[in-house]
Amino acid sequence: MKRVEFLIEWGLFGCALLSIGTTIGIILVLTIETVSFLRQVPIADFLFGTEWTPLFATPRFGVLPLVAGTMLVSAIAMLVALPMGLLSAVYLSEYADERLRRAVKPVLEILAGVPTVVYGYFALLFVTPLLQAVAPTLAGFNALSPGLVMGIMILPLVSSLSEDAMRGVPRGLREGSYALGATKMQTSLRVVVPAAFSGITAAFILAVSRAIGETMIVAIAAGQQPRLTADPRVPVETMTAYIVQVSLGDTPQGTLEYRTIFAVGMLLFIGTFGLNLVSTWLRERYREEYA
Amino acid sequence: MSAALPGIVWRRRADAAFRALALLVLFVALAALGTLIWDIVSDGAGALSWSFITSFSSRRASQAGIWHALTGSVFVILVTTVLAVPVGVAAAIYLEEYGGRSLVARIIELNITNLAAVPSIIYGLLGLGLFVRMMGMGRSILAGAATLALLVLPVVILSTREALRAVPKSLREGSYALGASKWQTIWHQVLPVATPGILTGLILALSRAIGETAPLITIGAVTFITFAPDSIWSPFTVLPIQIFNWVSRPQVEFQAVAAGGILVLVALLLSMNAAAIWLRDRHQKRGTW
Numbered sequence: 001m002k003r004v005e006f007l008i009e010w011g012l013f014g015c016a017l018l019s020i021g022t023t024i025g026i027i028l029v030l031t032i033e034t035v036s037f038l039r040q041v042p043i044a045d046f047l048f049g050t051e052w053t054p055l056f057a058t059p060r061f062g063v064l065p066l067v068a069g070t071m072l073v074s075a076i077a078m079l080v081a082l083p084m085g086l087l088s089a090v091y092l093s094e095y096a097d098e099r100l101r102r103a104v105k106p107v108l109e110i111l112a113g114v115p116t117v118v119y120g121y122f123a124l125l126f127v128t129p130l131l132q133a134v135a136p137t138l139a140g141f142n143a144l145s146p147g148l149v150m151g152i153m154i155l156p157l158v159s160s161l162s163e164d165a166m167r168g169v170p171r172g173l174r175e176g177s178y179a180l181g182a183t184k185m186q187t188s189l190r191v192v193v194p195a196a197f198s199g200i201t202a203a204f205i206l207a208v209s210r211a212i213g214e215t216m217i218v219a220i221a222a223g224q225q226p227r228l229t230a231d232p233r234v235p236v237e238t239m240t241a242y243i244v245q246v247s248l249g250d251t252p253q254g255t256l257e258y259r260t261i262f263a264v265g266m267l268l269f270i271g272t273f274g275l276n277l278v279s280t281w282l283r284e285r286y287r288e289e290y291a
Numbered sequence: 292m293s294a295a296l297p298g299i300v301w302r303r304r305a306d307a308a309f310r311a312l313a314l315l316v317l318f319v320a321l322a323a324l325g326t327l328i329w330d331i332v333s334d335g336a337g338a339l340s341w342s343f344i345t346s347f348s349s350r351r352a353s354q355a356g357i358w359h360a361l362t363g364s365v366f367v368i369l370v371t372t373v374l375a376v377p378v379g380v381a382a383a384i385y386l387e388e389y390g391g392r393s394l395v396a397r398i399i400e401l402n403i404t405n406l407a408a409v410p411s412i413i414y415g416l417l418g419l420g421l422f423v424r425m426m427g428m429g430r431s432i433l434a435g436a437a438t439l440a441l442l443v444l445p446v447v448i449l450s451t452r453e454a455l456r457a458v459p460k461s462l463r464e465g466s467y468a469l470g471a472s473k474w475q476t477i478w479h480q481v482l483p484v485a486t487p488g489i490l491t492g493l494i495l496a497l498s499r500a501i502g503e504t505a506p507l508i509t510i511g512a513v514t515f516i517t518f519a520p521d522s523i524w525s526p527f528t529v530l531p532i533q534i535f536n537w538v539s540r541p542q543v544e545f546q547a548v549a550a551g552g553i554l555v556l557v558a559l560l561l562s563m564n565a566a567a568i569w570l571r572d573r574h575q576k577r578g579t580w
Contacts, residue, residue, distance in 0.1 A: 008474050012385035015378045016396075019403050019448065022441050026413060029420030084316045091313035104317060111324050113560070115502025117531040118331070118553050121538050125546055126330045152323045159320075181299075183306040206408060213410020215505035216531075220538055240412050240505065247415075247509045253424065261509075265416045269409065276408040280401065 080151025165199025
């Protein structure tokens with residue numbers, strides 16, 4: 001009996017360890033291919049080069065255009081998701097009554113659960129033509145439309161995590177503020193939001209990480225032209241869209257072109273994993289503050 | 292008093308304006324969802340027909356169907372379920388019931404939280420390197436399902452832990468008092484009570500997997516296929532990849548077909564979510580713990 005119990009516990013522990021195995025697997029696979037990539041391409045050329053043409057006859061492997069494309073689309077998405085997400089969180093946490101909250105939250109959950117390929121369709125075939133009607137210089141593939149749509153997609157994440165943080169702020173702080181004659185707006189913006197600051201920051205960082213790693217919206221609507229630009233009207237290519245582009249092609253395994261996707265993936269992983277760690281750390285902190 | 296009066300009037304106005312602005316933002320978000328749904332229904336409703344569902348892919352938009360992609364999606368999700376659910380539930384039981392506050396358990400926890408936020412395309416690269424190449428599975432259903440299993444594992448573990456945490460301590464203590472061992476308590480008392488909650492989480496995790504595109508493109512799921520998969524070693528495609536393929540074509544006729552595919556995908560997702568909500572409600576009615 002004791003023996004069986006012991007075996008079961010170790011079996012369960014083994015399953016839990018598999019998650020560590022996943023992380024190690026990701027790091028190993030990316031490292032092996034990235035190292036053999038860097039044997040052929042000097043790391044300085046990769047990180048600081050301004051031309052990305054790995055599939056050309058005279059290939060250049062400067063990743064900056066892909067990084068710039070990723071940053072541009074993510075920045076547009078954040079301009080939509082952060083202010084709108086925070087405002088809707090303030091409304092849901094401080095103003096809305098229980099009935100409205102119950103009605104709105106499932107809709108936000110649906111918005112977060114729509115497959116990203118559907119958002120890509122929406123960006124390319126609805127939002128881009130709509131924007132072109134206003135701004136005729138906008139190209140058919142551009143950074144603006146997928147950025148805006150991505151912002152809408154990430155908004156529920158920002159809203160729900162920020163709302164959790166704000167609802168964790170003790171009632172007493174709000175009552176103290178009201179007692180001093182503050183309005184709801186003043187209480188929300190000067191007491192609740194600062195008190196929930198680390199939780200809200202954690203939500204913002206997680207949102208940035210989501211935007212950087214988002215793939216299908218940009219693969220469909222942003223184009224496939226690596227370009228070092230801050231102009232949201234022209235086609236760009238993000239790191240994720242490049243990985244998709246190569247995966248769809250017939251690039252033979254084991255070649256240098258093929259290894260580029262792992263090198264780009266490594267950058268993507270380091271960036272997002274770092275952001276996630278900071279976000280988790282901040283969330284732990286606010287939990288402790290008012291536990 | 293006379294000095295304070297204009298102050299309060301101004302502040303009340305600012306408060307009302309702020310409230311209106313926040314409500315407007317919320318309304319814009321909801322309107323975006325409404326527009327999205329309206330756009331896809333108006334584009335895709337015409338493409339829907341019985342032959343659309345039962346036909347294979349075609350180079351002509353008028354004859355294109357989704358049978359291969361629909362069966363591929365269902366097949367991949369079934370194998371993903373078989374791979375991810377036992378391991379995920381077992382890991383959650385360990386962390387919630389055995390792990391406690393030990394250092395190893397805390398490291399595993401931190402790792403799972405971080406894995407849940409790693410971009411899905413990175414899992415695709417892992418699947419390509421590990422399953423397709425090193426383990427020699429090729430670009431098969433098994434390789435795709437194994438990749439998706441690793442992708443949903445953190446979500447399965449996190450939601451199962453929530454469900455286990457909702458089971459009251461007194462139930463466990465009652466079982467111990469009757470002389471049951473730890474595993475007997477978990478198996479006969481805790482798991483039956485937690486099952487509806489666990490199932491809800493599982494369905495939501497799997498409905499995330501069914502909409503995934505990027506990791507399966509990365510491991511090399513084919514984009515043009517004219518047969519339904521018949522074993523775990525078959526090459527395959529899934530609905531989101533087929534939709535992506537149609538969206539990327541320049542011909543306008545394929546847009547309607549893509550929208551039709553989206554409608555089928557969304558119908559599949561909605562029915563999974565409806566099942567999850569039904570389970571949750573049943574749980575809440577019973578759950579007076």
